[in-house]
């Protein structure tokens with residue numbers, strides 16, 4: 251991975267710089283590392299025939315409302331142009347969803363289609379269909395495989411099938427089992443694909459209107475697992491919360507960076523400047539906390555979307571939120587105020603890990619206080635925000 255910085259070499263370099271009293275150099279090294287992590291590009295291609303639910307899926311993945319005039323991919327419209335459209339994630343600009351025209355719309359064979367849409371840039375493909383998969387879908391899948399990339403069959407609008415079947419069953423007073431219906435849809439899709447020559451195709455049944463149901467959580471988990479190591483976190487953090495377990499993994503990903511952020515913040519503070527910035531690098535903390543809030547789905551816009559698709563009032567979602575950092579605009583004043591409140595809390599276990607890291611990396615005494623303070627505060631923020639995220643999701647899951 252050419253220009254990636256491994257954690258080991260980063261820590262060695264920072265240690266060396268600190269050993270020579272070069273705080274600014276240590277800070278620059280960490281900043282470079284964090285910037286690289288934040289800018290890892292991820293390009294996800296969504297393809298399927300017109301009406302199959304591509305644009306809705308693009309919105310669901312980005313946590314954007316279908317009727318958001320600025321951010322949303324327009325849904326329910328027949329594509330008249332044969333162009334791909336890029337939709338950057340509203341909070342994680344390194345992640346881009348591509349709404350591609352269906353291979354049928356283009357009237358080209360799969361290989362030529364892939365060339366035209368520029369397949370090299372994509373990390374993987376989602377082939378989406380609202381019913382059976384067609385010959386076109388299968389040919390495309392095979393061609394993607396041949397090109398050495400991953401693709402996934404996604405069956406959209408599962409909520410609609412369930413609803414239809416439910417009302418049909420009611421009329422005939424038969425016993426309704428959601429599991430059975432899901433099994434039938436899965437069976438249909440799989441058999442169709444097998445007939446076309448796919449041995450054991452996996453099909454994910456999803457609803458873009460209810461991304462915490464059916465196979466949506468499993469789809470996200472699978473995509474994450476099958477990405478190369480250095481792209482996993484970039485993907486995970488940008489995805490909507492579809493399970494409690496996912497929130498824990500997001501927390502872990504954020505947590506693993508706190509020691510670096512704390513070192514950076516302290517290194518800046520070690521250079522004596524008057525005022526607040528002498529203690530911590532507030533600008534940096536605003537950036538980091540904003541990432542926590544967005545990544546954990548606690549921004550105002552994420553909550554709005556969650557409320558819209560779940561039907562739970564936004565006030566009811568906000569009611570379970572405890573952290574003052576959630577559901578609001580993160581400003582330097584807010585971060586400082588919240589930090590000052592944590593300063594009086596007793597040291598937690600987490601501070602111990604922090605002390606170990608200080609020893610490993612050779613944090614000088616001049617930076618120790620600031621490091622510990624930042625380290626503790628960010629851990630507490632992250633704990634509180636992930637608990638909030640879980641409580642919010644639980645409101646929707648019940």
Ligand SMILES: Nc1nc2c(ncn2[C@@H]2O[C@H](COP(=O)(O)OP(=O)(O)O)[C@@H](O)[C@H]2O)c(=O)[nH]1
Pocket residue numbers: 298299300301302303304305306307324325326327328329406407408409410456457458459460
């Ligand atoms: N109930 C339900 N409707 C959906 C779902 N996905 C898409 N739709 C609807 O199906 C229609 C076509 O969806 P759209 O995303 O525009 O498809 P595209 O043409 O492939 O981009 C729209 O009216 C969507 O609201 C879904 O998961 N559940």
Ligand SMILES: [Mg+2]
Pocket residue numbers: 301304305306324325326327329349
């Ligand atoms: Mg569309």
